[in-house]
Amino acid sequence: MLRHTSRTHIPARRxxxxxxxxxxxxxxxxxxxxTATATTTSxxxTATASPTxxxxxxxxxxxxxxxxxxxxxxxxxxxxxxxxxTTAKGAPNVVSGTLIVPKDAHTGPRPLVTYxxxxxxxxxxxAPSAGxxxxxxxxxxxxxxxxxxxxxxxxxxxxxxxxxxxHTYTVGRAEGHAALDAxxxxxxxxxxxxxxxxxxxxxxIMGYSQGGQASSxxxxxxxxxxxxxxxxxxxxxxxxxxxxxxxxxxxxxxGAGLILMAATGQHAAFPELELDxxxxxxxxxxxxxxxxxxxxVDTVAGLFQRISDVTVTNPLDQPDWQQRLTESNVGTHAPDxxxxxxxxxxxxxxxxxxxxxxxxxxxxxxANVQWRSHPLLGHIGAVTVGAFPAMDWLGxxxxxRPAQSNCS
Numbered sequence: 001m002l003r004h005t006s007r008t009h010i011p012a013r014r015x016x017x018x019x020x021x022x023x024x025x026x027x028x029x030x031x032x033x034x035t036a037t038a039t040t041t042s043x044x045x046t047a048t049a050s051p052t053x054x055x056x057x058x059x060x061x062x063x064x065x066x067x068x069x070x071x072x073x074x075x076x077x078x079x080x081x082x083x084x085x086t087t088a089k090g091a092p093n094v095v096s097g098t099l100i101v102p103k104d105a106h107t108g109p110r111p112l113v114t115y116x117x118x119x120x121x122x123x124x125x126x127a128p129s130a131g132x133x134x135x136x137x138x139x140x141x142x143x144x145x146x147x148x149x150x151x152x153x154x155x156x157x158x159x160x161x162x163x164x165x166x167h168t169y170t171v172g173r174a175e176g177h178a179a180l181d182a183x184x185x186x187x188x189x190x191x192x193x194x195x196x197x198x199x200x201x202x203x204x205i206m207g208y209s210q211g212g213q214a215s216s217x218x219x220x221x222x223x224x225x226x227x228x229x230x231x232x233x234x235x236x237x238x239x240x241x242x243x244x245x246x247x248x249x250x251x252x253x254x255g256a257g258l259i260l261m262a263a264t265g266q267h268a269a270f271p272e273l274e275l276d277x278x279x280x281x282x283x284x285x286x287x288x289x290x291x292x293x294x295x296x297v298d299t300v301a302g303l304f305q306r307i308s309d310v311t312v313t314n315p316l317d318q319p320d321w322q323q324r325l326t327e328s329n330v331g332t333h334a335p336d337x338x339x340x341x342x343x344x345x346x347x348x349x350x351x352x353x354x355x356x357x358x359x360x361x362x363x364x365x366x367a368n369v370q371w372r373s374h375p376l377l378g379h380i381g382a383v384t385v386g387a388f389p390a391m392d393w394l395g396x397x398x399x400x401r402p403a404q405s406n407c408s
Contacts, residue, residue, distance in 0.1 A: 049094050053084040055177070055226075056184020059094055066100045067135035068144040075103045076147060077195070080129050083185035086225075087159065088173040088269045088327075095178045096162040098129045099186045100143070101152045101195040110196030111151045111398045114183040115143055116207030116214035118238075118383065120161070121294030122169060122261060127162035128155050139211075142387045146206075149395065152197055154182040158214070160268060166291065169265025170210065170243060172328035176217030179205060180226040187229075204394040205234040208383045209350070212239035213328070216358070219335035233397035234335060235390035237342040238382055240350050241330040241358040247307075247316060255349040257302020260310060261290055270324050275315065283310030331361030338368040338403030340393040344382030345375035363407035370406055 049059050064080040067073070078100045085095040101110075117139045120126040131137030132155075146153050156178040160167035168174045183205075187197055205222075207215030219234035240246045247259050264287050267275035279287065286302065307314050315321045339362065343355030352373075359371045372389065374382045397403060 049084040049092060053092070055084055055086055055092075056181040056188060057084045058185050058188055059083055061189065064098065064129070065133045066098070066140070066144075066147075067132065068140040070135035072135055074144065074147065077101045077103060077191070078132065079189065079191070081182075081185050081189070082163065083181055085159065085181040086174075086177040088168065088171045088177075093159055093165075094163055095156060095159055095181065096127065096129055097154060097156040097178075097182045097185070098132055099152065099154050099189060100132075100147055101191075101197070102147050102150055104150060106150050106196045108196070109198050109200040109202065111149075111204065111394075112154065112183060112186055112197060112201045113146050113151050113204045113206050113394065114154045114156070114179050114186070114218065115139075115146070116156060116158075116175065116179045116205075116211035116218070118207070118209035118211045119169070119258065119261075119295045121296075122161075122167045122264060122291045123293055124162050126294040127157040129157050129162055139383075142384070145387065145391060149391065151204075151398075152186060152195060152201075154186040156182040156214075166268035167265060168269040170213065170240070170262040170328060171265055171269040172213050172217040172330065173221070174269060175210070175214035176219075176221045177225065179207070179214050179218040180221060180229065183229055184226060199228070199230065201230060202232045202398045203229050204232060204397065206236070206390065206394065208237040208387070209240070209379065212236045213241070213330065216241065216330040216339075217328075219337070219339055220330065220333040223336040231337050233338045233340065233394055233403065235340040235342075235394050237355075237386050237390065238344065238347065238350050238379055239330055239341070239355055239358055241354050241361075243325040243328055244316065244322065245354055246350055247325075249351050250349065252304055252306040253348075254303055255299070256305040257286075257290070257299045258349070259307060260286055260302060260305075261295075263315060264290060266321070266324055266328075273315070273321055273324060278311045278313050278315040280310060280312050286310055331358045331365075334362055334365035334367035338370070338397065338405075340370045340372065340390055340403075342372040342374060342382065342386045342390060344377035344379055344386070345373055346378045347382065349379040359407075363405075367407075368403055368405045370404060 059082040062080045064078045066078040082096045128137045159174045205215045215236040
């Protein structure tokens with residue numbers, strides 16, 4: 001059975017407020033459903049890596065533009081990239097993303113942030129790189145804050161967004177690989193030297209929500225997968241560190257649609273899970289719909305659904321599903337660099353207790369963790385309010401100041 005925690009259901013008034021918050025976010029996110037430019041689509045659909053390519057090697061690079069809002073200018077250079085990465089099973093794949101570099105007079109090694117965005121959806125047109133030229137990628141405004149600090153930013157689209165195949169949504173290892181390889185690709189770009197990027201560039205990892213899972217996995221994988229990267233710190237928030245716990249919390253709640261999206265992403269990485277045999281007709285219709293749309297529409301379509309509404313048998317009761325979901329949990333390995341971890345106390349999508357447990361798990365393994373709670377904020381509020389102190393913390397790491405842990 002799905003684990004049932006001691007949580008109580010959200011009171012009606014708070015639940016309604018949470019729905020309004022989510023729908024407000026959905027209205028903002030809905031603009032990302034437009035398709036990518038013809039140049040980008042053509043590039044990503046045909047990109048294949050050389051058999052000898054290493055993780056992080058660039059497959060294609062196409063000039064693009066970065067706009068936080070429609071027609072908002074930024075003094076930046078940007079390139080749409082496809083680059084070699086690695087699946088959760090260890091096989092080579094090709095992932096897309098965007099490299100953004102300020103046009104300024106920066107001297108010395110320029111800091112680089114590999115930025116992992118929160119949930120955007122399952123369809124290719126939802127990829128962050130598809131929205132940057134049009135100013136419709138929601139987290140572009142936060143990314144722009146990093147750019148305005150003089151940092152270069154590499155933004156992964158994740159496996160299966162903007163490239164062939166289905167998006168491996170919530171598969172932590174694949175996401176972590178994609179984020180680390182985005183940083184590698186940035187440093188190997190032909191314009192890296194003229195952009196102030198080099199092997200000596202201090203690197204930060206950052207992300208929230210799905211991006212929190214990806215950035216946390218990147219932090220844990222750094223020492224084994226990409227130890228040559230000069231990572232100074234990871235700032236990660238709203239982390240779905242325990243997927244079964246998060247699924248239980250959202251079953252019949254406002255984030256119910258995310259459960260089916262996550263199941264679809266796990267099946268994309270592990271086809272042997274055979275999601276389709278667990279779905280009823282309604283569930284198959286939902287999956288087909290979600291693969292064609294972005295998170296705003298998918299979230300609204302799935303509001304308050306229960307797993308039992310879309311399945312003939314709950315796949316999350318099955319040992320193989322539980323094993324795969326548990327494999328994506330965060331907190332099993334201490335990052336080899338300082339971490340800034342933050343979470344909203346009123347998070348309506350990812351329980352605060354999950355974030356607090358991640359802190360405990362990392363601290364127990366000897367990690368250097370600075371924990372920041374935002375007691376009065378929900379999931380959407382914490383991403384915006386929490387990003388600024390998180391970037392300040394990264395800036396201190398780039399400046400070489402020691403990180404203070406508050407594990408004890």
